[in-house]
Amino acid sequence: MTKKLLLTALLLGGVVLSVSAGTVVVPGIADPWLAGMPNGTHDNMGTPEPDDVAPFQSPILAGAVIGGASITWTAAGSVGHPGDVSGPDGASGAVTSRNIGANNGMSDLKSPICALIGVFLGPGQPNLNPVPSTLDFSTGASQDYVTLSPALQQVFFMGDGLTSGSVPQTIIAPAGATRLFLGVMDGYGWANNSGDFRVNLQGVPDSGQFCWLALVGVVVVSAIHRRQVLKAA
């Protein structure tokens, strides 16, 4: 029985380890302005391209977070809108904001197009709360922040996780945050975007740290098993 338990724990640990190798894949079609919204919710209405609709263009839930947590990350890959194909820092010569501005409770954003961007939400539906102010990352200096403390529902530039001087960047989760969503910057029409980013996060328990939880679980179960084997002997 204990042997079965140990095998199950090892198997579960292995599964968790393989699922959460720490990498979150963020496709170019991931639209942060659909974060936390029910299926059928629209974004980018009345723009030159079709509306984006949850869950088809919904952003990626990176994991559960706790307010005050320090989050660092690295990111690789490339995305196009479908033009301006670029890495996670986006197309530096093409800063944009959104055609329709804020939507579904989430602020507008000024950022290089195609950049990796994120938004923190609490447990509720974001359109039921007031919209925060717009953050502006139109200059190299503003993209080079070392620490950023965005508000709940305030969409922010992430990029590749390093300043232009290769200093790691940190984001502090706001009080009340329970979820971090990742997506890509565009002006409208996320559905025709290409490519993806692969993002490794530290400080988000549901992504990278799951590995450690799984390892700790396996070690504890192994110790219990060993003690029971010794007792039986």
Ligand SMILES: [Ca+2]
């Ligand atoms: Ca597009």
